Amino acid sequence: MSQDLHRSVLLSEAVDALVVDPDGFYIDGTFGRGGHSRLIVERLSDRGKLVAVDKDPQAIDYARERFANESRFAIWHGSFADMDRAAEEVAGQSEAVATGILLDLGVSSPQLDQAERGFSFRQDGPLDMRMDTSRGISAADWVNSESEAEMARVFKEYGEERFARRMAGAIARRRQDKPFSRTLDLAEVVKAANPAWEKGKHPATRVFQAIRIHVNGELEDLQLALKKSLALLKPGGRLVIISFHSLEDRIVKRFIREQERGPQLPRGLPVMESQIQKTLRSVGKPVRAEASEVDDNTRSRSAVMRIAEKLGE
Structure with missing residues (x-):
């Protein structure tokens, strides 16, 4: 674009x-x-x-x-x-x-439309989400290292996600087998953990919003x-x-x-x-x-x- x-x-x-x-x-x-x-x-x-x-x-x-x-x-x-x-x-x-x-x-x-920036849950790209790519921790680094409890807090507080603990648990279990590095991989795990999709909204929307807000402060x-x-x-x-x-x-x-x-x-x-x-x-x-x-x-x-x-x- x-x-x-x-x-x-x-x-x-x-x-x-x-x-x-x-x-x-x-x-x-x-x-x-x-x-x-x-x-x-x-x-x-x-x-x-x-x-x-x-x-x-x-x-x-x-x-x-x-x-x-x-x-x-x-x-x-x-x-x-x-x-x-x-x-x-x-x-x-x-x-x-x-x-x-x-x-x-x-x-x-x-930022949203360039898959390589890592903001999108609809296009595959590196899981980055940093607005300033020259500094800070990427979204991949964060989801692969953060505690399950802290992930749940971020999803609930910054994404207002009611299934925050469930999604944090799914991410924590999956990363033990294979770390996250791509946006669509994370989106699919979150999607599978979401038991009640909102009409007209991708089931990973709130989690991606929360991670973006957090990694960018x-x-x-x-x-x-x-x-x-x-x-x-x-x-x-x-x-x-x-x-x-x-x-x-x-x-x-x-x-x-x-x-x-x-x-x-x-x-x-x-x-x-x-x-x-x-x-x-x-x-x-x-x-x-x-x-x-x-x-x-x-x-x-x-x-x-x-x-x-x-x-x-």
Whole structure:
């Protein structure tokens, strides 16, 4: 699949919410294949700047080629959990610098569709699943070495898989005879261990999601990035986040709500509402893809976009 065929979800909605000042400094924490970045740059003046971040070496190579002659754009290889470092290297500072931060938490189409990346339970490929193939433990290394109990915890917590223990047991038994190295091999073992298939969903979907989230540290990175966004954003700056499953959206929703509410003080403390330090306010209601976008791109069906604005003078 051509890298240009990747379709960014909620493209115009996200960029409309994000770019409040064409002269501003923006961070696209998940470049992917640059759909959002391209539209952000189009909205910028000559004084505007966008730094994009991605773990995936293929995404970095693509960005350098696609934006080779674009002075308003810079690409940084790493996790969005370290976007403060990216801002410091590009803008010379890592606090109160960003006019807007965008996080599109979906896995890009090239990652899913290239069998050799090891994300797919429908195509055979090496069992890898790392977004950054230059570091970290692969999915194969993890399923061949992790304890049965820990695998079950990961499947239940990150995949919300109700048969987590059963599937972990099946994997642990099979690997004693032959270690896992291929995606379809693992998918078949999980499939056989799943006694109740969900209509329209591959029986290995939740386990593959859980392993991907775990080996890439996705939820830990998200929590770190959310905390750092508070220091990075200028007052009036926008935080725009697109989530694709309930675990991510729950973290984002809770974070925004806590920042809107401010620190929880002991009951009865003589403090006025106006004195409570609040850092964010929600902008509008959560946004979902229109029916026409879902028809055109089924991966947009589960997307939820939340928008928040940094408070302060």
